[in-house]
Amino acid sequence: MPVLTRTEGPICIITLDREAKRNAINAEMTESIDAALNEFEDDDTLRVAIVTGGPNVFCAGTDIAEGSGTPTKRGGLYGIIERHASKPVIAAVEGMALGGGFEIALSCDLIVAASDARFGLPEVRRGLVATSSGMFRAPRALPLNVARELLLTGDPIDAERAEGLGLVNRLAEPGGAVDAAIELAERIILNAPTSIGQTLGVIDAIYTDADGKGWDATRSALKVIVASEDRHEGVKAFFEKRVPIWPGR
Numbered sequence: 001m002p003v004l005t006r007t008e009g010p011i012c013i014i015t016l017d018r019e020a021k022r023n024a025i026n027a028e029m030t031e032s033i034d035a036a037l038n039e040f041e042d043d044d045t046l047r048v049a050i051v052t053g054g055p056n057v058f059c060a061g062t063d064i065a066e067g068s069g070t071p072t073k074r075g076g077l078y079g080i081i082e083r084h085a086s087k088p089v090i091a092a093v094e095g096m097a098l099g100g101g102f103e104i105a106l107s108c109d110l111i112v113a114a115s116d117a118r119f120g121l122p123e124v125r126r127g128l129v130a131t132s133s134g135m136f137r138a139p140r141a142l143p144l145n146v147a148r149e150l151l152l153t154g155d156p157i158d159a160e161r162a163e164g165l166g167l168v169n170r171l172a173e174p175g176g177a178v179d180a181a182i183e184l185a186e187r188i189i190l191n192a193p194t195s196i197g198q199t200l201g202v203i204d205a206i207y208t209d210a211d212g213k214g215w216d217a218t219r220s221a222l223k224v225i226v227a228s229e230d231r232h233e234g235v236k237a238f239f240e241k242r243v244p245i246w247p248g249r
Contacts, residue, residue, distance in 0.1 A: 003032035005039070010047040011185045012040045013178065015054055022060035023053045025078050025100055027069025034072035034079025041074075041085055047193065048185035051080070051108060052092040052178050053101070058117070061099025064126075064238060068100070077132045081107050084204055086197040088188055092181035093117045094174070098156065103132040106141055109200065112170040112181040113159040119167070120156030127234025127244065129221050136214030140207070141167050 004015040014036045016023040023029075033051075040049045053059050062068045068078060076082025080089075081103060091097075091108040098120045105111050105119070113119075121130045121138060129135060130151060139147040142165055150157065162168045172180035188196065225231050229247040237244035 001032055002029045003036050005036050010045060010189055011182060012046045012049045014049055014051045016059055019054060021063060022057050024060045024063035025068045026063040026066040030069040030079045034075045037080060038074055047087060047189045049089045050092050050181045051089060055094055055175055057095035058093040058097040059101030059104055060096060061101050078104060080104055081132050086200060090181045090185060092177040094177050098122055100132045103134045106137040110169045112172060112177050112184060113168045114172050114174045114177045115159055116174045117159040118156040119162055121150045122154040125154040126238050127230035129225055131218055131222050135218055
């Protein structure tokens with residue numbers, strides 16, 4: 001299985017386990033992430049989930065060769081991006097969280113990161129756009145001009161800068177992101193489950209309309225991108241391991 005789960009008391013730890021592919025999301029991973037989070041949500045003994053990619057890489061986004069599969073009923077893209085959870089989910093990031101990997105982290109309620117982690121949205125380098133919520137959630141989680149910088153340059157930012165900007169809740173030593181996330185989860189589970197659930201519900205309701213507009217705008221952009229020669233050239237150059245020659249159309 002490309003996703004592993006374990007529990008520590010009321011904490012569920014979900015680990016993406018496709019390191020040879022930098023945890024890039026294919027159809028099997030989407031289904032496995034969805035199943036793990038469904039099980040977490042449906043188990044009343046579990047209070048907080050931690051999503052991690054293991055000690056070396058969080059996630060490099062969609063597997064460009066295979067695609068990420070069909071969005072799931074409860075989780076949407078990747079089985080997590082469009083999920084409305086009533087219990088907190090923490091991203092514990094080691095290494096790279098790029099493209100869809102960063103968008104997975106943005107879909108979580110809190111982010112803990114190793115000090116050498118990196119966050120980025122490099123889609124424009126492939127003639128693509130961030131179609132899994134990055135174009136509207138990055139400007140929500142970061143200052144607008146910083147979000148523009150990530151989306152327009154494709155350059156990543158490091159975890160220390162991300163923490164200073166308020167994106168990352170806790171910094172950890174390299175290799176310590178999961179332990180730091182567990183410590184944060186333990187703070188959460190001291191509190192009333194009903195209060196936590198209602199708080200998350202209110203926050204979710206506030207952004208539901210904004211997310212709807214974001215998805216509509218993203219779908220419109222995707223139609224243009226799918227038909228563009230730039231997309232074809234960007235993906236072709238990626239597989240040929242060369243610099244793209246952009247047609248500009």
